[in-house]
Amino acid sequence: MRTLARTAAALVAVTTFAGTAACSPPEKESAGSGTAAATATSAADLGGMDALVAAAKKEGELNVIALPPDWANYGEIIKAFGTKYGIKVNSAQPDASSQDEINAADQLKGQDKAPDVFDLGSAVATANVAKFAPYKTATWAEIPDALKDANGTWTNDYGGYMSIGYDAGKVPAPSGVADLLKPEYKGKVALNGDPTQAGAAFAGVMMASLGSGGSADDIAPGVDFFAKLKKAGNFLPVDPTPATVESGQTPVVIDWDYLNVAQGTKLKGKLDWKTLVPANAVLGSFYVQAVSKDAPHPAAARLWQEFLYSDEGQNLWLKGGARPVRADAMQKAGTIDAAAFAALPKVDGTPVFQTEAQTTKAKEYLAANWAKAIG
Amino acid sequence: MATVSDRPDPPAAKPRVRAGSLLGTVPFLAYVAVFLIIPTLVVVVGAFAGDGGFTWSNVAALGEGYILDAFARSVALSAVTAAIGAVLGAVLAYALVTARPGGPLRRVVTAASGVLAQFGGVTLAFAFIATIGLSGFVTVFLRDHLGIDLYAGGVWLFELPGLALVYTYFQVPLMVIVFLPALDGIRPQWREATESLGGSTWQYWTRVAGPLLAPAFLGSALLLFANAFSAYATAAALVSQGNPIVPLQIRGALTSEVVLGQQNLGKAMALGMVVVVAVVMTGYTLLQRRTARWLG
Numbered sequence: 001m002r003t004l005a006r007t008a009a010a011l012v013a014v015t016t017f018a019g020t021a022a023c024s025p026p027e028k029e030s031a032g033s034g035t036a037a038a039t040a041t042s043a044a045d046l047g048g049m050d051a052l053v054a055a056a057k058k059e060g061e062l063n064v065i066a067l068p069p070d071w072a073n074y075g076e077i078i079k080a081f082g083t084k085y086g087i088k089v090n091s092a093q094p095d096a097s098s099q100d101e102i103n104a105a106d107q108l109k110g111q112d113k114a115p116d117v118f119d120l121g122s123a124v125a126t127a128n129v130a131k132f133a134p135y136k137t138a139t140w141a142e143i144p145d146a147l148k149d150a151n152g153t154w155t156n157d158y159g160g161y162m163s164i165g166y167d168a169g170k171v172p173a174p175s176g177v178a179d180l181l182k183p184e185y186k187g188k189v190a191l192n193g194d195p196t197q198a199g200a201a202f203a204g205v206m207m208a209s210l211g212s213g214g215s216a217d218d219i220a221p222g223v224d225f226f227a228k229l230k231k232a233g234n235f236l237p238v239d240p241t242p243a244t245v246e247s248g249q250t251p252v253v254i255d256w257d258y259l260n261v262a263q264g265t266k267l268k269g270k271l272d273w274k275t276l277v278p279a280n281a282v283l284g285s286f287y288v289q290a291v292s293k294d295a296p297h298p299a300a301a302r303l304w305q306e307f308l309y310s311d312e313g314q315n316l317w318l319k320g321g322a323r324p325v326r327a328d329a330m331q332k333a334g335t336i337d338a339a340a341f342a343a344l345p346k347v348d349g350t351p352v353f354q355t356e357a358q359t360t361k362a363k364e365y366l367a368a369n370w371a372k373a374i375g
Numbered sequence: 376m377a378t379v380s381d382r383p384d385p386p387a388a389k390p391r392v393r394a395g396s397l398l399g400t401v402p403f404l405a406y407v408a409v410f411l412i413i414p415t416l417v418v419v420v421g422a423f424a425g426d427g428g429f430t431w432s433n434v435a436a437l438g439e440g441y442i443l444d445a446f447a448r449s450v451a452l453s454a455v456t457a458a459i460g461a462v463l464g465a466v467l468a469y470a471l472v473t474a475r476p477g478g479p480l481r482r483v484v485t486a487a488s489g490v491l492a493q494f495g496g497v498t499l500a501f502a503f504i505a506t507i508g509l510s511g512f513v514t515v516f517l518r519d520h521l522g523i524d525l526y527a528g529g530v531w532l533f534e535l536p537g538l539a540l541v542y543t544y545f546q547v548p549l550m551v552i553v554f555l556p557a558l559d560g561i562r563p564q565w566r567e568a569t570e571s572l573g574g575s576t577w578q579y580w581t582r583v584a585g586p587l588l589a590p591a592f593l594g595s596a597l598l599l600f601a602n603a604f605s606a607y608a609t610a611a612a613l614v615s616q617g618n619p620i621v622p623l624q625i626r627g628a629l630t631s632e633v634v635l636g637q638q639n640l641g642k643a644m645a646l647g648m649v650v651v652v653a654v655v656m657t658g659y660t661l662l663q664r665r666t667a668r669w670l671g
Contacts, residue, residue: 098632121632187509187526194616197631237533238509239615249509367634371441374617 037299041152042136043306046299049138052306053085055299061088062300065104065115066096070242070266072158072258073320080316081307087300097198098124105131109294116301118290121199123363125154125288126356132290135302137309142329147286157308158258158322159286161277161347162207165260168272170251176278177211177225180252186233190240190250191226192259196370203285204254205370206354206362211281216354219362220369227373235374246270256285257345261321280349286325311335318344418649421642433643442624442644449604449620450651452535456542457599463543464550464599465592471551472558485555488548495545500612503541507532535619538610542603549602550595557591557666594662601655605648621648 035055036046043052056062062081069075069091078089092113093100098120108114118125118132129149136152147156164174172184180189193201209215209222229235240250245263248271253260257275264273289308295301307313314324315337321344330336354362422433436442467484474480507513507525517523531537561584569579607622618624621644627634628641 097630099630099635103630123635124632127635187530191616194618194627196618196633197627199632202633233529236509236530237614237616238530247510363633368441371444371617 035298037302038133038295040298040302041134042140043138043302049306052299052303056087056297056303057085059087059297059300061090062297062304063090063092063113063116063295064304065092065118066094066098066101067091067119068094070259070262071320072322073262073316076319077308077313077316080312081304084307085303087303102128102131105292105294112296114294114296115292116295116297117304118288118292119157120288120290122285122288122356123199123359125290129153131293133293133295133298135291135305137306139309139326139329142326143309144325144328147325154288154290155305155309156286156325157289158317158324159284160256160258160322161345161351162203162281162283162285163255163257163260163275163277163345165245165253165255165263165273165275167245167248167251168274170248170271173274174252174276174278177208177281180234181225181228181232183232185252187236188250189229189234189252189254190236190238190244192240192253192255194370196367199285200256200259201254202363202366203256203283205366207254207278207281207283210283210352211278216352216358217361219365223366223369223373230374237374242266245273258321258323261343261345265321275345277345277347282347282349282351284351284353286353315340415649418642418645421639422646424639424642433639434646436640437643437647442621445619445621445624445644446647446651448535449622449648452538452542452620453600453603456539456546456603457596459539459543460546460550460599461554461592461596464547464595465554467547468551468554468558471555472561485551488551490548492545492549492552495606496608497612499541499545500609503532503537503544503613533613533615534617537613538620541609541613542606545609546599546603550599553595553598554591557588557595561587590662590665594659594666597655597659597662601652601659604655605652 037052037055040046040052043049046052046055064078067074067078069078078091081087082089090113092104092115096104098118101115101118101120102124105115105118120128132153134149134152137155140148140152140155143155149155164177164180166174171188174180174185179185191201191204192198195201195205205222205226206216206219207222208225209219212221212225214221226235236250238244238250240253240255242263244250245253246267253263257277260273260275264275267273289305291298291301291305308317309326311330314326314330315335317324318327318337318340323344324330327336327341331341423429423431425432437446471481471484503511505511509526509530514525517525526532532540565583566579569583574582605622607626610620610623611626614620614623618627625641625644625648628637628644631637
């Protein structure tokens, strides 16, 4: 989901895990399976919100995975949930990718350490629908139909637009994607991850394509753009992190706007980090939220959903610069955090959301051509 | 970092093996089973596993251009760093042999080599980033005081040239450790014999010491090759774009959230690596045997 985990020996871990699984002790029947919560598709199935809260408190724990504290304000969200309900949140592998979340669910199946809930990029979510338990939160009706599965198997949770974050003290303000090819940006432009591996980086190439005459159907101009960027010596093959931004190693970072905005908030007073959503290259994408079918804490998992989709949870995402899925409904109802909403980067042009078919096509092209372009 | 140990020859069969003496090896065998045999089996089985059972498609996919390129780059990187490491390491080892056997120089350098040969992975990568990275202190010093821009031609530290530099850093001390015993086996009497028979220094090196040391030198170089070929963490910490070498391609296949369902292709690539290392280690063992005959 996010920057690739850099755990040393990931490969070893994967293979040895498969090995040790065969000799692990008999699996403990996890507390969750077989309880009413495990099949509940809404709070009403359990007898209402209070009953759900009580069941979740009884479980006492919630396992989340791949949620970096500085990503869409997850640090604060996890803390708020824990304080509000007195439930201990175990946050595993904050830097893992979406695929890592699914791998963990497969490998830990039946153990009480398995992830309860997922926050996935849409590609991984679509490929793993069979692993989700349908659940509709109290505010489910307010979520636009295009952004949820009709049975509640998965629901979009928050999204954003691809953006260019830059250190205004180090580089001139770019007006669009093409500007990044100028000599002023030599050795300064970084992409958040490898686009053949990380969803954010893939979207970055797609945005570059939209800004270079491509379309949602055609990522090739984006790949060509990065080939040119590399040739000009402007492309920086460094994985940007808050540390590289702060130390000035990555003065320009192509990433989701909520991550760039959060970066700017964090570095306020140290450096002037600005976020630009390039005009007419507005690529949007939502992440997907789902409950694991094999959740060891089924009630807590469902309560977590209720919390995320409540006004409180949605506003916490918004505070992190992400656009929550209920934003429109909350604006109408007047429950949205107006200040945070106004602070989001300006969007100029029609946002493009790729269909699954378009994404698949783009990925095939990317897998075949990316290494060549920047090799 | 894989460490490789050569297998000693099997001991001569004893008339009767007591079951009690086998008990002592159980923990070791269990360890080897869990961390070596089972993972290897997982890789081999996975490489031929598809949705509907047995398939050749994963192994066939190794013929894809980008995978072949990665293998070629992996082999080139390992060969170059093994060659540089072997030459520099051999020269350093020779300098040590000429020093006093129990002297401080030799003790210090062998101890340091022992540490540095194992100093790979993430720590080493970050040590380089902190030193000659984009805002590393050497980079900044050169730029501000001497006007030298290390990265005028591109950010090579995070690409293959950078990997070659960082790998060489742990190859040289490893060479010192594995090559020193062979040099110690060279007896001064041989040199005296050469000289008393009227041979020159050149002839001594080309006709006596060279041929004696060649198997050990080549064997050590092969060990260095395998060491670099299987290194993963160093590269993973340095390279975040483009997966130039096979271990990084495997990482991509296992964790990519963009191109899905490549887990078994990753295992097929791992199988390819196992084959390459197996060939190299077989050569190493054969050369070791030759060395043992002369310098044992």
